[in-house]
Amino acid sequence: MTETVPRTLPRTLPRTSARTVPDATAAATAFAFAASAPAARTARAPRRPLASRGWIALGGGAVLPVLILAAWQLTTALGVFTMAQLPSPAMVWQAGVDLFASGLLGQYAAISTQRVLIGFAVGAALGIALGALVGLSRAADVLFAPTLGAIRAVPSLAWVPLLILWLKIGEESKLTLIAIGAFFPVYTTVSAALRHVDRQLVEAGRAFGLRGARLFTAVQLPAVIPAVVSGLRLALAQAWLFLVAAELIASSMGLGFLLIDSQNNGRIDRILLAIILLAILGKLTDAAVGLFERWANRKWG
Numbered sequence: 001m002t003e004t005v006p007r008t009l010p011r012t013l014p015r016t017s018a019r020t021v022p023d024a025t026a027a028a029t030a031f032a033f034a035a036s037a038p039a040a041r042t043a044r045a046p047r048r049p050l051a052s053r054g055w056i057a058l059g060g061g062a063v064l065p066v067l068i069l070a071a072w073q074l075t076t077a078l079g080v081f082t083m084a085q086l087p088s089p090a091m092v093w094q095a096g097v098d099l100f101a102s103g104l105l106g107q108y109a110a111i112s113t114q115r116v117l118i119g120f121a122v123g124a125a126l127g128i129a130l131g132a133l134v135g136l137s138r139a140a141d142v143l144f145a146p147t148l149g150a151i152r153a154v155p156s157l158a159w160v161p162l163l164i165l166w167l168k169i170g171e172e173s174k175l176t177l178i179a180i181g182a183f184f185p186v187y188t189t190v191s192a193a194l195r196h197v198d199r200q201l202v203e204a205g206r207a208f209g210l211r212g213a214r215l216f217t218a219v220q221l222p223a224v225i226p227a228v229v230s231g232l233r234l235a236l237a238q239a240w241l242f243l244v245a246a247e248l249i250a251s252s253m254g255l256g257f258l259l260i261d262s263q264n265n266g267r268i269d270r271i272l273l274a275i276i277l278l279a280i281l282g283k284l285t286d287a288a289v290g291l292f293e294r295w296a297n298r299k300w301g
Protein backbone atom coordinates (compact mmCIF):
# COMPACT_ATOMS: atom_id res chain seq x y z
CA MET A 1 0.00 0.00 0.00
CA THR A 2 1.51 3.23 -1.20
CA GLU A 3 1.71 6.06 1.31
CA THR A 4 0.75 9.55 0.06
CA VAL A 5 3.23 12.34 0.83
CA PRO A 6 1.47 15.55 1.79
CA ARG A 7 2.32 18.72 -0.16
CA THR A 8 3.95 21.19 2.24
CA LEU A 9 5.28 23.83 -0.20
CA PRO A 10 3.11 26.92 -0.55
CA ARG A 11 1.76 27.71 -3.95
CA THR A 12 2.97 31.32 -3.86
CA LEU A 13 5.89 33.05 -2.22
CA PRO A 14 5.28 35.48 0.62
CA ARG A 15 4.90 39.09 -0.43
CA THR A 16 8.01 40.17 1.48
CA SER A 17 10.26 37.69 -0.32
CA ALA A 18 8.88 38.72 -3.72
CA ARG A 19 9.95 42.32 -3.15
CA THR A 20 13.41 41.50 -1.81
CA VAL A 21 15.37 41.91 -5.09
CA PRO A 22 13.67 45.13 -6.27
CA ASP A 23 14.05 46.66 -2.80
CA ALA A 24 17.74 45.82 -2.77
CA THR A 25 18.22 47.34 -6.22
CA ALA A 26 16.41 50.52 -5.24
CA ALA A 27 18.46 50.81 -2.07
CA ALA A 28 21.70 50.34 -3.99
CA THR A 29 20.67 52.98 -6.50
CA ALA A 30 19.78 55.46 -3.76
CA PHE A 31 23.08 54.79 -2.01
CA ALA A 32 25.05 55.31 -5.22
CA PHE A 33 23.22 58.56 -5.90
CA ALA A 34 23.87 59.79 -2.36
CA ALA A 35 27.53 58.88 -2.66
CA SER A 36 27.93 60.65 -5.99
CA ALA A 37 26.12 63.83 -4.93
CA PRO A 38 29.06 65.35 -2.97
CA ALA A 39 31.39 64.64 -5.87
CA ALA A 40 28.99 66.34 -8.26
CA ARG A 41 28.71 69.34 -5.97
CA THR A 42 32.47 69.65 -5.59
CA ALA A 43 33.20 69.31 -9.33
CA ARG A 44 34.69 72.50 -10.69
CA ALA A 45 33.23 74.39 -13.62
CA PRO A 46 35.34 74.09 -16.78
CA ARG A 47 37.84 76.87 -17.15
CA ARG A 48 37.94 79.10 -20.16
CA PRO A 49 40.88 78.50 -22.49
CA LEU A 50 43.79 80.81 -21.77
CA ALA A 51 43.83 82.23 -25.30
CA SER A 52 40.14 83.23 -25.05
CA ARG A 53 40.68 85.68 -22.19
CA GLY A 54 40.44 89.29 -23.24
CA TRP A 55 43.71 90.61 -21.87
CA ILE A 56 45.65 87.60 -23.14
CA ALA A 57 44.18 88.01 -26.62
CA LEU A 58 44.92 91.74 -26.61
CA GLY A 59 48.49 91.26 -25.44
CA GLY A 60 49.12 88.41 -27.87
CA GLY A 61 47.76 90.46 -30.75
CA ALA A 62 50.17 93.29 -29.93
CA VAL A 63 53.28 91.08 -30.07
CA LEU A 64 53.68 91.07 -33.85
CA PRO A 65 53.16 94.85 -34.34
CA VAL A 66 55.74 95.52 -31.61
CA LEU A 67 58.23 93.19 -33.30
CA ILE A 68 57.63 94.85 -36.67
CA LEU A 69 58.11 98.28 -35.10
CA ALA A 70 61.34 97.15 -33.40
CA ALA A 71 62.69 95.68 -36.65
CA TRP A 72 61.74 98.87 -38.49
CA GLN A 73 63.57 101.02 -35.94
CA LEU A 74 66.59 98.72 -35.98
CA THR A 75 66.97 98.70 -39.76
CA THR A 76 66.74 102.47 -40.00
CA ALA A 77 69.16 102.97 -37.09
CA LEU A 78 71.72 100.62 -38.66
CA GLY A 79 71.44 102.31 -42.04
CA VAL A 80 70.16 99.24 -43.89
CA PHE A 81 67.82 101.58 -45.79
CA THR A 82 68.29 105.24 -46.53
CA MET A 83 65.85 107.80 -45.17
CA ALA A 84 64.59 108.33 -48.71
CA GLN A 85 63.69 104.64 -48.92
CA LEU A 86 62.38 103.99 -45.41
CA PRO A 87 61.97 106.83 -42.91
CA SER A 88 62.31 106.01 -39.23
CA PRO A 89 59.24 105.53 -37.01
CA ALA A 90 60.06 108.86 -35.34
CA MET A 91 59.86 110.65 -38.71
CA VAL A 92 56.51 109.05 -39.48
CA TRP A 93 55.23 110.03 -36.04
CA GLN A 94 56.39 113.61 -36.55
CA ALA A 95 54.64 113.73 -39.93
CA GLY A 96 51.45 112.63 -38.21
CA VAL A 97 51.86 115.26 -35.51
CA ASP A 98 52.34 117.99 -38.11
CA LEU A 99 49.27 116.94 -40.08
CA PHE A 100 47.22 116.67 -36.91
CA ALA A 101 48.30 120.15 -35.81
CA SER A 102 47.22 121.57 -39.17
CA GLY A 103 43.80 119.86 -38.84
CA LEU A 104 44.23 117.83 -42.02
CA LEU A 105 44.86 114.43 -40.45
CA GLY A 106 41.57 114.26 -38.59
CA GLN A 107 39.71 115.63 -41.58
CA TYR A 108 41.22 113.08 -43.97
CA ALA A 109 40.56 110.16 -41.59
CA ALA A 110 36.99 111.29 -40.90
CA ILE A 111 36.01 111.76 -44.55
CA SER A 112 37.48 108.38 -45.54
CA THR A 113 35.72 106.60 -42.68
CA GLN A 114 32.44 108.30 -43.58
CA ARG A 115 32.73 107.20 -47.20
CA VAL A 116 33.50 103.63 -46.22
CA LEU A 117 30.62 103.35 -43.75
CA ILE A 118 28.04 104.81 -46.14
CA GLY A 119 29.18 102.75 -49.11
CA PHE A 120 29.45 99.64 -46.96
CA ALA A 121 25.94 100.09 -45.54
CA VAL A 122 24.42 100.52 -49.00
CA GLY A 123 26.36 97.67 -50.57
CA ALA A 124 25.76 95.26 -47.68
CA ALA A 125 22.02 95.98 -47.59
CA LEU A 126 21.71 95.35 -51.32
CA GLY A 127 23.88 92.24 -50.99
CA ILE A 128 21.69 90.77 -48.26
CA ALA A 129 18.49 91.53 -50.18
CA LEU A 130 19.61 90.18 -53.54
CA GLY A 131 21.51 87.29 -51.94
CA ALA A 132 18.36 86.26 -50.09
CA LEU A 133 16.35 86.45 -53.31
CA VAL A 134 18.83 84.35 -55.28
CA GLY A 135 19.35 81.88 -52.43
CA LEU A 136 15.65 81.29 -51.84
CA SER A 137 14.31 81.40 -55.38
CA ARG A 138 15.43 79.00 -58.08
CA ALA A 139 14.07 81.32 -60.77
CA ALA A 140 16.01 84.30 -59.41
CA ASP A 141 19.12 82.13 -59.25
CA VAL A 142 18.81 81.26 -62.93
CA LEU A 143 18.05 84.87 -63.86
CA PHE A 144 20.61 86.84 -61.81
CA ALA A 145 23.47 84.54 -60.78
CA PRO A 146 25.30 84.27 -64.15
CA THR A 147 25.28 88.02 -64.81
CA LEU A 148 26.29 88.98 -61.28
CA GLY A 149 29.06 86.38 -61.37
CA ALA A 150 30.47 88.02 -64.49
CA ILE A 151 30.21 91.55 -63.05
CA ARG A 152 31.96 90.40 -59.87
CA ALA A 153 35.08 89.59 -61.92
CA VAL A 154 35.45 93.21 -63.11
CA PRO A 155 38.42 94.92 -61.36
CA SER A 156 37.71 97.93 -59.18
CA LEU A 157 39.75 100.37 -61.27
CA ALA A 158 37.75 99.43 -64.37
CA TRP A 159 34.68 101.12 -62.86
CA VAL A 160 36.42 104.43 -62.16
CA PRO A 161 36.36 106.01 -65.68
CA LEU A 162 32.74 105.02 -66.20
CA LEU A 163 31.61 106.35 -62.83
CA ILE A 164 33.46 109.62 -63.36
CA LEU A 165 31.71 110.09 -66.73
CA TRP A 166 28.31 109.20 -65.31
CA LEU A 167 28.46 110.71 -61.82
CA LYS A 168 31.35 113.21 -62.19
CA ILE A 169 34.02 113.45 -59.50
CA GLY A 170 31.71 114.19 -56.56
CA GLU A 171 30.85 111.99 -53.63
CA GLU A 172 28.32 109.96 -55.63
CA SER A 173 30.99 108.28 -57.77
CA LYS A 174 33.13 107.37 -54.76
CA LEU A 175 30.22 106.02 -52.71
CA THR A 176 28.97 104.01 -55.69
CA LEU A 177 32.38 102.43 -56.20
CA ILE A 178 32.64 101.52 -52.51
CA ALA A 179 29.11 100.09 -52.54
CA ILE A 180 30.03 97.92 -55.53
CA GLY A 181 33.01 96.57 -53.60
CA ALA A 182 30.91 95.82 -50.50
CA PHE A 183 28.02 94.28 -52.41
CA PHE A 184 29.58 91.15 -53.87
CA PRO A 185 31.07 89.47 -50.75
CA VAL A 186 27.75 89.78 -48.91
CA TYR A 187 25.70 88.67 -51.91
CA THR A 188 27.91 85.64 -52.53
CA THR A 189 27.99 84.39 -48.93
CA VAL A 190 24.29 84.96 -48.23
CA SER A 191 23.05 83.31 -51.42
CA ALA A 192 25.35 80.30 -50.99
CA ALA A 193 24.43 79.87 -47.31
CA LEU A 194 20.69 80.05 -47.91
CA ARG A 195 20.91 77.33 -50.53
CA HIS A 196 22.27 74.95 -47.88
CA VAL A 197 19.87 75.66 -45.02
CA ASP A 198 18.57 72.42 -43.51
CA ARG A 199 15.26 71.60 -45.18
CA GLN A 200 13.94 70.07 -41.97
CA LEU A 201 14.23 73.48 -40.24
CA VAL A 202 12.28 75.11 -43.04
CA GLU A 203 9.58 72.44 -42.94
CA ALA A 204 9.33 72.78 -39.17
CA GLY A 205 8.85 76.52 -39.52
CA ARG A 206 6.14 76.03 -42.11
CA ALA A 207 4.45 73.52 -39.83
CA PHE A 208 4.16 76.31 -37.24
CA GLY A 209 2.52 78.56 -39.80
CA LEU A 210 5.53 80.67 -40.80
CA ARG A 211 5.57 81.93 -44.37
CA GLY A 212 7.46 84.49 -46.43
CA ALA A 213 9.26 87.19 -44.48
CA ARG A 214 8.39 85.64 -41.10
CA LEU A 215 9.91 82.33 -42.16
CA PHE A 216 13.03 84.12 -43.39
CA THR A 217 13.59 86.19 -40.24
CA ALA A 218 12.64 83.46 -37.75
CA VAL A 219 14.22 80.35 -39.31
CA GLN A 220 16.41 80.92 -42.35
CA LEU A 221 18.27 84.09 -41.35
CA PRO A 222 19.35 82.76 -37.91
CA ALA A 223 20.64 79.62 -39.62
CA VAL A 224 22.99 81.65 -41.84
CA ILE A 225 24.15 84.27 -39.32
CA PRO A 226 27.78 83.00 -39.28
CA ALA A 227 27.93 83.20 -43.08
CA VAL A 228 26.36 86.67 -43.07
CA VAL A 229 28.94 87.95 -40.56
CA SER A 230 31.78 86.47 -42.61
CA GLY A 231 30.38 88.19 -45.68
CA LEU A 232 30.12 91.49 -43.82
CA ARG A 233 33.75 91.29 -42.76
CA LEU A 234 34.89 90.54 -46.29
CA ALA A 235 32.69 93.36 -47.56
CA LEU A 236 34.20 95.82 -45.09
CA ALA A 237 37.71 94.92 -46.21
CA GLN A 238 36.63 95.33 -49.83
CA ALA A 239 35.10 98.71 -48.99
CA TRP A 240 38.46 99.98 -47.73
CA LEU A 241 40.18 98.65 -50.85
CA PHE A 242 37.69 100.33 -53.15
CA LEU A 243 37.94 103.54 -51.11
CA VAL A 244 41.64 103.83 -51.89
CA ALA A 245 40.93 103.14 -55.56
CA ALA A 246 38.30 105.90 -55.61
CA GLU A 247 40.41 108.47 -53.73
CA LEU A 248 43.54 107.75 -55.72
CA ILE A 249 41.83 108.71 -58.96
CA ALA A 250 39.46 111.55 -58.19
CA SER A 251 39.58 113.16 -54.78
CA SER A 252 40.86 116.22 -52.99
CA MET A 253 40.46 114.84 -49.45
CA GLY A 254 40.86 111.54 -47.67
CA LEU A 255 43.60 109.05 -46.93
CA GLY A 256 43.74 107.90 -50.54
CA PHE A 257 44.33 111.51 -51.58
CA LEU A 258 47.05 111.73 -48.92
CA LEU A 259 48.75 108.73 -50.51
CA ILE A 260 48.83 110.14 -54.04
CA ASP A 261 49.67 113.66 -52.89
CA SER A 262 52.57 112.37 -50.78
CA GLN A 263 53.82 110.32 -53.73
CA ASN A 264 53.84 113.41 -55.95
CA ASN A 265 55.74 115.37 -53.29
CA GLY A 266 58.17 112.57 -52.40
CA ARG A 267 56.95 112.36 -48.77
CA ILE A 268 57.46 108.69 -47.96
CA ASP A 269 56.86 109.38 -44.28
CA ARG A 270 53.34 110.54 -45.06
CA ILE A 271 52.77 107.54 -47.35
CA LEU A 272 53.65 105.21 -44.49
CA LEU A 273 51.48 107.27 -42.17
CA ALA A 274 48.48 106.88 -44.50
CA ILE A 275 49.06 103.11 -44.76
CA ILE A 276 49.23 102.75 -40.97
CA LEU A 277 46.05 104.80 -40.52
CA LEU A 278 44.21 102.67 -43.09
CA ALA A 279 45.27 99.54 -41.21
CA ILE A 280 44.16 100.93 -37.84
CA LEU A 281 40.81 102.20 -39.12
CA GLY A 282 40.19 98.92 -40.94
CA LYS A 283 40.84 96.95 -37.78
CA LEU A 284 38.57 99.21 -35.71
CA THR A 285 35.68 98.82 -38.13
CA ASP A 286 36.27 95.06 -38.23
CA ALA A 287 36.08 95.03 -34.43
CA ALA A 288 32.71 96.80 -34.69
CA VAL A 289 31.48 93.98 -36.93
CA GLY A 290 32.75 91.55 -34.29
CA LEU A 291 30.53 93.26 -31.70
CA PHE A 292 27.59 92.88 -34.06
CA GLU A 293 28.44 89.19 -34.41
CA ARG A 294 28.28 88.71 -30.62
CA TRP A 295 24.94 90.50 -30.45
CA ALA A 296 23.54 88.44 -33.33
CA ASN A 297 24.70 85.20 -31.74
CA ARG A 298 22.99 86.13 -28.47
CA LYS A 299 19.79 87.06 -30.26
CA TRP A 300 19.57 84.26 -32.81
CA GLY A 301 22.24 81.78 -31.74
